Amino acid sequence: MTRDFKIERKEPNFNLVGKIKVKVLVAFTVFALALIFTQLVFANNLATDGNKLSNTNEEITKLERDNTTLKAQIAQESSLTVLSQKAKESGFEKPTKVIIP
Amino acid sequence: MTRLKILQTVIFITAFLIVLRLFYWQFVAKINDVSQTLSQDEIPASRGEIYTSDNFPIVANQEAFLFYGKPKEITSVKETASKLAPLLISEKYATREAQLSDDEKKQKEEEIKKQEESLFSKLSSKSLFWVQLARKVPLATKQKIEALEISGFGFENDEKRFYPEASMGAQFLGFVGSDKLGRDTGYFGLEGNYDSKLRGKPGRLGQDTDPFGLPILVREFRPLSPQKGASLHLSINRSIQFIVEDKLKAAVEKYGAKDGTVIISDPKSGKIIALATYPSYNPANWQEYEENLYKNKAVADTYEPGSTFKLITMSAALDLGMVKPNTKCDVCSGPRQIGGFEISTWNKKYFPDSTMTEVIQHSDNIGMTYVADKLGVDNFYEYINRFGFGKSTNVDLQEESPGGIREKEEWRPIDLATASFGQGIAVTPIQMIQAVGAIANGGKLISPKIVDKIEANGKEEIIKVDDTKQVISPQTAAQITEMMVNAVEKGEAKAFAPKGYRIAGKTGTAQIPVSGHYDPNKTIASFIGFAPANDPKFVMLVRFTEPSSSVFGSETAAPTFFSISKEIFNYYGIGPTEK
DSSP states (O other): OHHHHHHHHHHHHHHHHHHHHHHHHHHHHHHHHHHHHHHHHHHHHHHHHHHHHHHHHHHHHHHHHHHHHHHHHHHHHTTTHHHHHHHHTTOOOSOOOOOOO | HHHHHHHHHHHHHHHHHHHHHHHHIIIIHHHHHHHHHSSSSSOOOOOEEEOOSSSOOOEEEEEEEEEEGGGGGSSSSHHHHHHHHSSSSOOGGGOOOSSSHHHHHHHHHHHHHHHHHHHHHHHTTTTOOOOOEEEEEEEEHHHHHHHTSSEEEEEEEEEEEETTTTTTTTTHEEEEEEOOOOEEESHHHHHHHHHHTOOOBBBBBBBBTTTTSSTTTTTOOOOOOOOOEEEEEEEEOOOHHHHHHHHHHHHHHHOSSEEEEEEETTTTOOBBEEEEEOOOGGGGGGSSSSSGGSSOHHHHBBOOOOOGHHHHHHHHHHHHTTOOOOOSSEEEEEEEEEEEEOOOOOSSSOOTOOEEEEEEHOOOOOHHHHHHHHHHHHHHHHHHTTTTTSSOOSSOOOOOOBBBBBOOOGGHHHHHHHHHHOSSSSBBBHHHHHHHHHHTTTTTOOOOEEEEEETTTTTTEEEEOOOOOOOSSSHHHHHHHHHHHHHHHHHHHHHGGGGTOOOOOEEEEEEEEEEEEEEEEEEEEEEEEEESSSOOOOEEEEEEESSSOSSOOTHHHHHHHHHHHHHHHHHTTTTOSOO
C-alpha cells in the first residue's frame, strides 16, 4: 500500500509538468510559425511595393531633370546676349542722348 | 524504398537547380547588368551655380549623360560606329550644314572619321563588358541616339555646366574638367578657387536591388542623399560686364592690340563689378581653345605699369611731406644722367620748374626722378609694399600672381629712378586696381573680392572684406586725386573725356622688355582712374598689350576708358556736375 501510494503521488506531478511543457512548446511553435508566416506575408507585399517606390523615385528624378532643363532654358532666353540680339533684330537702337533727372 | 529514393533524387535535383539559378543571379547576371553596377554605389552631387549680382545664373547646370556601350551585345560594330560617329563630334559643328564654311565642313568630316575609328576600336574589344564612349552628351544627342534603336548601349546621368551668357566672364569663371578619376573638377578662376565648395558631396545608394534593379524593401536601407554644392553670388554686375566686354572687343580690334584687359571695382568695398579680357574662350568648349587663354590676365599677368605707377610714387612723396602739389621741379629742364643711363621724357619735351601737379599732367619722367631722389630707396620701397605690390591681393581667383619687386638691397640709383615712372618693376592689373582704389577710398587699401556670398543648404555665408589698411592719409589721397583730375582735364587724353564729369585718371605707356632691352614699338598702353572724383562709384583699369594703331595709352586705353565710363554714368544715373 505504501508503495502504491508513493507511485500514485509521483505520477500525477510528472504528467502535469510534462503536459505544461508540451503546451508551452506548442504555443511557442505556433507563435513562431505565426510570426514567420506574418513576416513572409508582409515581406511578400513589400517586395512587390519596390516597384512602386522605384516608379516614384523615377518620377522625382524626371521632374528634377525637367526642372534643370527649364531653368537652363529660362536663363538662356533671358541672357543679355540673346536679348540684345533680339532687340537689334526688332529695330531697337542705342539712345544717343540720355537725360539723367 | 524505391519511392523514397525517387523522392530524394527529386529533392536533390531541385536543390541543385536552385543553387545553379542563385549562382546565375549572384554572379553572371550581376556582371552583365552594367546599369546596376554603375548606379548602386555613388549618386553624383550637382555642382553649385554661380550668380551675378542680379541673381542671374551665369553658370548653371544642364542635363547630360555618360554614353556607354556593351561590346558583347553589339553585332555589327562597323555599321554601328558609322551611325553613331556624326552624333558624337564637337558641339561646335551642331549648327546647320549651310552655316559652316568649306574649311569647317572639311574639319567636320575629318572629325567624324576620327570618331568613327575610335568607336570602332572601343566596341571591338569583345573582352570588355562595358566601355565608356562619350561623356557629357546633351539631351538632344541622347534622344537622337535612342531614335536609332540600336541595342547594346546605355546612358547614365552625367550633368554638365551650362553658360547662358556663353563666353561672358569666362576668364574669371574658369571651367569644369575631370580629375584623374574622371570626377568633375574646377580649373582656373572661381571654379578652381571654390572647387571644394562648388562640387558638393556625392551620396550613396546604400540599398539592395533585385536583378531588375528594383529596390528590395525588406533589406537594409541606408541611403545617403547627395549634397548639392554651394552656390556663389558674385559682385559682378551683368549689365556692366556686358558693356565692358562689348567695348573691349571693339577696342582691341580697332587698335590692333594683342590683347586687352578691363577691371572695374567699387573702391569703397573692393568688390569687383566687371572683369574682362579679350581674346577669351567659351568655357563650355574649353578643350578647343589654346591653353594660354585659360589664365586670367587680369590677375595672372605681370607687366611694367609705366606712367600709371607715377601715382604711387607721387602719393608716397606727398604723404611723407617731401613734396607738395605746388613744389617746383628744379631738374626738369632736360634729360638726366643717372648711373650711366640717360633718362628722358616720353615725347622729348621738357618743362623747367614745373609743379608736381604739372609733372603728373605732362607725365614727366624727369619730374618723377626728382620725386624719387627726395624719397630715397627705403621710403619708396616701404610705400610700394604698403600699396600691396610684390604680394598677392588675396582676390578670390585661383591663378593670382604676386608680381615681382626686387629685394631692397638690390636697388641701384637707376632702379629707383626708373621705378618712379613704372619701369623695371612688375605688377599685376589687379594690384594696380587695388592701389588706385585706395587713393579713391581716402587712402584705405581693401583687398579685392569677386564673391559676395556663398549659399549652401539654405544658409548664406557673407564674404567679409579683409581688414582695410590706411596706406596714405585722406589729405594725401585728396591731393593726388586733384592731380589726377587735372591730368584728365589738361593732359594728352583730354579730348576724349566726357564733358561735365570730374574724372581722376592717369595714362600709362610702358615699353616691353625684350631680350634685355626695351622695344620702342612694343608697348603696354593703359589708363587707370576713378569717377566721379569727389565720390567715386568705380575705379577702372584699361590695358592693351602691343596696340599697333598707336603705342600710346592716351590714344588707345584712355578713349576706351572714357567710352566705358559714359555708359556706366548712364547706367548708374550719374549726371554731369559741371557745364
